[in-house]
Amino acid sequence: MSDLAIRVQNLSKQYHIGEAKPRYKTLRESLISTAKSIVPTNLKSSNQVPETTIWALKDVSFEINQGDVVGIIGRNGAGKSTLLKVLAHITNPTKGRVEIHGRVGSLLEVGTGFHPELTGRENIYLNGAILGMKKTEIDGKFDEIVDFAEIEKFLDTPAKHYSSGMYMRLAFAVAAHLEPEILLVDEVLAVGDAAFQKKCLGKMGEVAKQGRTVLFVSHNMQAIRVLCQSAILLRSGCMSTSGYVNDVISNYLDETSAGFSESLDTKVQQLPHDPSFRLKKVNLSQNNQPVVYRVLNGEPLEIELHFQVLEKTTGLRIFFDICDNEDTLLFRSFHDEMSEGIPVLLKGDYISKAIIPPDLLAPIQYIIHISAGIYNLRMCIPYPGIQIPIMVEATGNYNRAYLGDTFRGKLAIVIPWNLQEEN
Numbered sequence: 001m002s003d004l005a006i007r008v009q010n011l012s013k014q015y016h017i018g019e020a021k022p023r024y025k026t027l028r029e030s031l032i033s034t035a036k037s038i039v040p041t042n043l044k045s046s047n048q049v050p051e052t053t054i055w056a057l058k059d060v061s062f063e064i065n066q067g068d069v070v071g072i073i074g075r076n077g078a079g080k081s082t083l084l085k086v087l088a089h090i091t092n093p094t095k096g097r098v099e100i101h102g103r104v105g106s107l108l109e110v111g112t113g114f115h116p117e118l119t120g121r122e123n124i125y126l127n128g129a130i131l132g133m134k135k136t137e138i139d140g141k142f143d144e145i146v147d148f149a150e151i152e153k154f155l156d157t158p159a160k161h162y163s164s165g166m167y168m169r170l171a172f173a174v175a176a177h178l179e180p181e182i183l184l185v186d187e188v189l190a191v192g193d194a195a196f197q198k199k200c201l202g203k204m205g206e207v208a209k210q211g212r213t214v215l216f217v218s219h220n221m222q223a224i225r226v227l228c229q230s231a232i233l234l235r236s237g238c239m240s241t242s243g244y245v246n247d248v249i250s251n252y253l254d255e256t257s258a259g260f261s262e263s264l265d266t267k268v269q270q271l272p273h274d275p276s277f278r279l280k281k282v283n284l285s286q287n288n289q290p291v292v293y294r295v296l297n298g299e300p301l302e303i304e305l306h307f308q309v310l311e312k313t314t315g316l317r318i319f320f321d322i323c324d325n326e327d328t329l330l331f332r333s334f335h336d337e338m339s340e341g342i343p344v345l346l347k348g349d350y351i352s353k354a355i356i357p358p359d360l361l362a363p364i365q366y367i368i369h370i371s372a373g374i375y376n377l378r379m380c381i382p383y384p385g386i387q388i389p390i391m392v393e394a395t396g397n398y399n400r401a402y403l404g405d406t407f408r409g410k411l412a413i414v415i416p417w418n419l420q421e422e423n
Helices: 027-038 080-087 120-130 135-149 164-177 194-209 221-227 245-257 260-269
Strands: 004-017 052-065 069-073 095-100 104-107 182-186 213-217 230-235 238-244 277-286 294-296 301-309 316-324 329-334 348-356 365-374 378-393
Touching: 004 080, 004 213, 052 080, 052 095, 052 213, 069 080, 069 221, 069 245, 080 095, 080 182, 080 213, 104 164, 120 135, 120 164, 135 164, 164 182, 164 194, 182 194, 194 213, 194 221, 213 221, 221 245, 230 245, 238 245, 260 277, 260 378, 277 294, 277 365, 277 378, 301 316, 301 365, 316 348
Parallel strands: 052 238, 069 213, 069 230, 104 182, 182 213, 294 378
Antiparallel strands: 004 052, 004 095, 230 238, 277 301, 301 348, 316 329, 316 365, 365 378
């Protein structure tokens, strides 16, 4: 028996942009069409956009074996969701061929596959039936699904009354617990609180360990690293690269970083005017080389701020926050924390540097917020200030003996330990 789960050959999907041309017209549409036809050509709008097409996917080919856990990554509009919809038989390809070997369960959008008039209970059984499961099989998983989704109170309420969070909890619980051989998951972390997201990741990890095939679309690179052994990078509908997950993510981050420095300069230039303070430039660097998005956690990170004091100012404080990918504040640092008393800055140009030490930031995505204010008076750069996303890559000292082990935490501080044999 073949180990092949999915084979995609020269897959392409085309969509029409512009006014659709229905096969049949209503009476109202026919009357409007007739009215348009008698309007002189020179009176018609010159701004009409001709109907055109786009290729959401173009000549995509790959193979996935049973038990593989594969991340699908790429920028918005790259074709990730379209690919999963084709694999789930929600939409048909324009060209190419798809082979699926196994029962497919999917979680693509909030509410996909749910009937709004049916209750949560009825939707569970409906989805199970769609997957080809017998009622006795669904009965055996029913309590687990309800417990995971945490919707027991609303189990017999029509789904149309569910919030988006309730929809997502139930949809994920159904997709993960009804044991399809192939599970397609699209941005499950986009909806729901942190506790639910953690719960979903844990369940997906269990699914992967059971030998089922998982395709996981996400913008959360840390989740992709933790769950997936390999990844596929899509760019503008085409397959850019595929292979070992860390290599593909590095490729993606290199692509993503293009243009970040320009956007940072634009953010600085667009700051509101303040009579006392003007931020001129922000530089991030490691080993005297500019950093654009990608940061190595084993090297110090230097934040350099160029600013101008427009008048003699007492209590001017420039600071940055380091927040995790859920925008939770981890720590804040002020430029004058080591000063004796409240400093006074005279009119002039200044450069202030801060160095984040190595082996501090864990390999996840962070947001650096840069702001400034005058103590007990006003904010010169309104919060959240200049926001700089960074992706930290693991190169430091932690877990050196267990490089493949999952890091647990938001910070990667190395604590000295001493081990000796007791006599």
